[in-house]
Amino acid sequence: MPTGEDSQGVTKVVESISQLSPDLLADACQHILFYLSGQTRGVESAHISDRFQRAGVRLDHDVLQNIVRFLLLTFRSAGKSNLSADNLVSKLEEGSNKWPKASLQVMHKLWSEHGALVHAQQEVQAMLSISxxxxxxxxxxxxxxxxxxxxxxxxxxxxxxxxxxxxxxxxxxxxxxxxxxxxxxxxxxxxxxxxxxxx
Structure with a gap:
């Protein structure tokens, strides 16, 4: 159960995410999901930041890093727990009531497409967790x-x-x-x- 401070942090991140259009959120999520499913070597925050700036969304560096960390943690945790897309959305709604419906739909769709791959990769990485x-x-x-x-x-x-x-x-x-x-x-x-x- 998150403490008051933790839930405030989640709410701030969700409020930042809600500033993103569904397309921008999908782009950031895909970048992270490709990494978590083993298709890329890492998450380049600079790539995500450039994409946001080209779309006219200017976020503070710390805010962007918090969004990336939150999405990484969310998808990694869902992969380890082998959550369905419905369960992932339920967990997100439990964590904050500030989620826009369009953002949850993006998360549901992308997790339906990539969840199984992320779960398989998380099992492999659990055995090989080194830099x-x-x-x-x-x-x-x-x-x-x-x-x-x-x-x-x-x-x-x-x-x-x-x-x-x-x-x-x-x-x-x-x-x-x-x-x-x-x-x-x-x-x-x-x-x-x-x-x-x-x-």
């Missing part, structure tokens, strides 16, 4: 000033990793390595690639 590396970029840099480093003008490597977390959100992580550390890292990657070729 995935999508992209790795590196650049050679030079330290020119530092409060703590004694040896300036020494080269280092800056790595940027793009990772899909189990939640579906794409995040970036960056860190720095000395040249010997990077050479060792490169050697380990080559060894892993060799081992994977034999599998």
């Amino acid at each position: 995935q590396l999508v992209d790795l970029q590196w650049k050679l840099c030079m330290a020119v000033s530092s409060d703590t480093c004694r040896s300036l003008n020494s080269p280092y490597v800056c790595l940027l990793l793009k990772i899909i977390e189990p939640s579906g959100q794409i995040c970036q992580r960056s860190f720095e390595m000395t040249i010997p550390q990077f050479q060792n890292f490169h050697k380990q990657l080559k060894e892993m690639a060799t081992v994977m070729e034999t599998v």
Whole structure:
């Protein structure tokens, strides 16, 4: 049972969703459902934001992120519980009485089409809930000033990793390595690639 604060949060998200036309809501939901059914590698909030802006809907970044998180959680939870489209709509109505009828119809239709695929994918992901590396970029840099480093003008490597977390959100992580550390890292990657070729 949601607490008063939780239900207020749901109501705010639902009020934000109610600003969307059925077509925009369907587009956002499909983007998320394609990810949850294993057809895409992640949920690009930037894609959803661009689509909204082209349609003239301007939402604050946090509001958009809350909508994406809510839809991800809703569909993922419905997939794990193997809910029917009717049961999903009932749960949404229980969570908030602010749902527009047109929005519930969109959710019902899309869940009828994608629910079984999402359920199957959720069962697979339950066994494999780890992050995935999508992209790795590196650049050679030079330290020119530092409060703590004694040896300036020494080269280092800056790595940027793009990772899909189990939640579906794409995040970036960056860190720095000395040249010997990077050479060792490169050697380990080559060894892993060799081992994977034999599998």
